[in-house]
Amino acid sequence: MPTHYQAASESRHFAGRFGLSFRPDGQVVRPGQQGYFVRRPRADRAPREAGVRYDVAPGRWGLIPLFSKDGQDEFTFEARGETASAERNFYQPWKRGHRCVILADAIFQPGAEPGSTVRVSRLDGEPLSLAGLWNGWRSPAGECVESFALLTLAAPDKPEQRRTVILRDAWIDDWLECPVEETAAYLRPYADDKLLRNHVPPDAAAPAAPRAAAAST
Numbered sequence: 001m002p003t004h005y006q007a008a009s010e011s012r013h014f015a016g017r018f019g020l021s022f023r024p025d026g027q028v029v030r031p032g033q034q035g036y037f038v039r040r041p042r043a044d045r046a047p048r049e050a051g052v053r054y055d056v057a058p059g060r061w062g063l064i065p066l067f068s069k070d071g072q073d074e075f076t077f078e079a080r081g082e083t084a085s086a087e088r089n090f091y092q093p094w095k096r097g098h099r100c101v102i103l104a105d106a107i108f109q110p111g112a113e114p115g116s117t118v119r120v121s122r123l124d125g126e127p128l129s130l131a132g133l134w135n136g137w138r139s140p141a142g143e144c145v146e147s148f149a150l151l152t153l154a155a156p157d158k159p160e161q162r163r164t165v166i167l168r169d170a171w172i173d174d175w176l177e178c179p180v181e182e183t184a185a186y187l188r189p190y191a192d193d194k195l196l197r198n199h200v201p202p203d204a205a206a207p208a209a210p211r212a213a214a215a216s217t
Helices: 011-018 091-095 169-177 180-186 211-215
Strands: 004-007 034-039 055-061 078-080 099-110 117-122 128-138 144-154 162-164 195-200
Touching: 004 034, 011 099, 034 128, 091 128, 091 180, 099 144, 099 169, 117 128, 128 162, 128 169, 169 180
Parallel strands: 055 144, 078 144
Antiparallel strands: 004 099, 034 055, 034 099, 099 117, 099 128, 117 195, 128 144, 144 162
16 A cells, blocks of 8 residues: 555546546645546536536545534545455545546555655557545535545555555546446456565655666666
8 A cells, every 4th residue: 555646647548537627736745635536527526518528626635424523533545455345434535436546657555675765657659547435525624625535455475565556548438437336347467567665765756767767677
């Protein structure tokens, strides 16, 4: 599971993949901080304009369940793909089809050595499409607060470790649009040979490695 991620930094990815006019800031996002996610427009908002399939929304990384009293729930930034449909914190967003995509230039996760950090990105330089669940929570003051969690799976070779679900490009629309009963079909490991892993200073958002160096890694 990543300790933080580097949000996508180029507008063209939101325009090309989702038809959205959005200027991202490429910020580093950590649990409890605000990021941006792409989803189908909320059903309880104004009718969607003709041709508008998705919108981009700000939200806290750390899903706030509907039953939360104060919005300060802990340990909700990761939704386990194997059990999220039945977990108290996540089953309502799951059954409502509140799926989302978080575009990230890279994710950062603990390395094998104590204190080490690994930067994971796509070998081709395109952003990672991270699968998530989102929710809207009504605070005691009446404010609607939106939030999201990243979906994870057990690593095939090390079940005790968790890996963020990265969607294949061809699956993005299907992930956002599919019926609830088909959700789990898209929670599969991403091909390791299409990812680049670099060791970076602990808890750092390091710049991407030069493409020439990536090819030789």
